[in-house]
Amino acid sequence: MSEYDIIIVGSGPAGLSAALYTSRANLRTLVIGKDQGALAKAEKIENYFGLAEPISGCELVENTKIQARSLGAELITDEIFHISWNQGFVLEGRQGNYQAKAVLLATGTSRKKADIRGLAELEGHGVSYCAICDAFFYRGRKVAVLGNEEYAVHELSQLLPVAGSAVILTDGKEFLAKAPEGVPVITKKIRSVDGEDAVCGVTFEDGSSLETDGLFVALGSAGAVDLARKVGALTDGRSIQVDETMATNVPGLYAAGDCTGGLLQISTAVGEGAKAAMSMIKFVRRDG
Numbered sequence: 001m002s003e004y005d006i007i008i009v010g011s012g013p014a015g016l017s018a019a020l021y022t023s024r025a026n027l028r029t030l031v032i033g034k035d036q037g038a039l040a041k042a043e044k045i046e047n048y049f050g051l052a053e054p055i056s057g058c059e060l061v062e063n064t065k066i067q068a069r070s071l072g073a074e075l076i077t078d079e080i081f082h083i084s085w086n087q088g089f090v091l092e093g094r095q096g097n098y099q100a101k102a103v104l105l106a107t108g109t110s111r112k113k114a115d116i117r118g119l120a121e122l123e124g125h126g127v128s129y130c131a132i133c134d135a136f137f138y139r140g141r142k143v144a145v146l147g148n149e150e151y152a153v154h155e156l157s158q159l160l161p162v163a164g165s166a167v168i169l170t171d172g173k174e175f176l177a178k179a180p181e182g183v184p185v186i187t188k189k190i191r192s193v194d195g196e197d198a199v200c201g202v203t204f205e206d207g208s209s210l211e212t213d214g215l216f217v218a219l220g221s222a223g224a225v226d227l228a229r230k231v232g233a234l235t236d237g238r239s240i241q242v243d244e245t246m247a248t249n250v251p252g253l254y255a256a257g258d259c260t261g262g263l264l265q266i267s268t269a270v271g272e273g274a275k276a277a278m279s280m281i282k283f284v285r286r287d288g
């Protein structure tokens, strides 16, 4: 596993802006992005500094990737599923694991959420967002994973060795990954997550139901809030909580851009990325 000074999860404006500063500070920087982020759909940007002519979101990102690479940053395409701490941050991706002294979460804002009755109310009482963290509590018990992509299969893989039984629920969506042998995939739309003090099952829109002791939410890809929660960083459920230096409550973990909330614009993301970079440079030089 290669070790970096800094790993930036997200290759949008916040992540790339940070990479410009950390690589110019001569810190070994890896930027991991899974796709073009929010700007993939932005056909015309005309409110960002220095644009004589409007430019597409993709072009803006691609130009900055060239700039970051030319300054020494390493950029790769991968999807991160999990972050933990073991004498440094360890990031688990689809293609492998990565290690760093400091990490910046710059994964944008998640637009995928499940609006299912009972889900929010039962969070922490059978509804979990971290299989590695909570699998132990479900030894020999029935669990369900809510999701329809590779991230759901990753979360399931943490549960299978300990749970009594496991099932994948896609809440009406097509299942886009490959389920491990013997694990049922139920694609029916979910009406509610049931239970008074703790989850006891789910009811589907067709009136049928499924008993389960735990529901692990793994919708779409792991978003910033999912990743932050896994390593113990505070969130308000939608955004990561940071101080004025873009630091989270976990030493060495920073966040910038749309994932911290506020004004969801390129200029904010770029500014926060720069600020986070300066804080990470200080952190790595002092503690690394």
Ligand SMILES: Cc1cc2nc3c(=O)[nH]c(=O)nc-3n(C[C@H](O)[C@H](O)[C@H](O)COP(=O)(O)OP(=O)(O)OC[C@H]3O[C@@H](n4cnc5c(N)ncnc54)[C@H](O)[C@@H]3O)c2cc1C
Pocket: 009, 010, 011, 012, 013, 014, 015, 032, 033, 034, 035, 036, 037, 038, 039, 041, 042, 043, 044, 045, 046, 047, 048, 078, 079, 080, 081, 106, 107, 108, 109, 221, 222, 223, 224, 256, 257, 258, 259, 263, 264, 265, 266, 267, 269
């Ligand atoms: C259609 C549209 C038009 C817009 N137009 C404008 C505009 O004209 N002007 C303006 O200022 N702003 C505009 N915005 C807002 C702007 O795009 C965002 O504010 C900005 O992109 C936020 O940057 P970011 O780096 O925080 O996140 P993003 O740009 O969303 O980048 C997130 C990055 O994280 C990566 N990522 C996410 N999860 C993972 C994971 N698990 N593993 C690895 N990588 C991951 C993504 O692949 C991506 O690289 C627009 C947004 C949209 C949707």
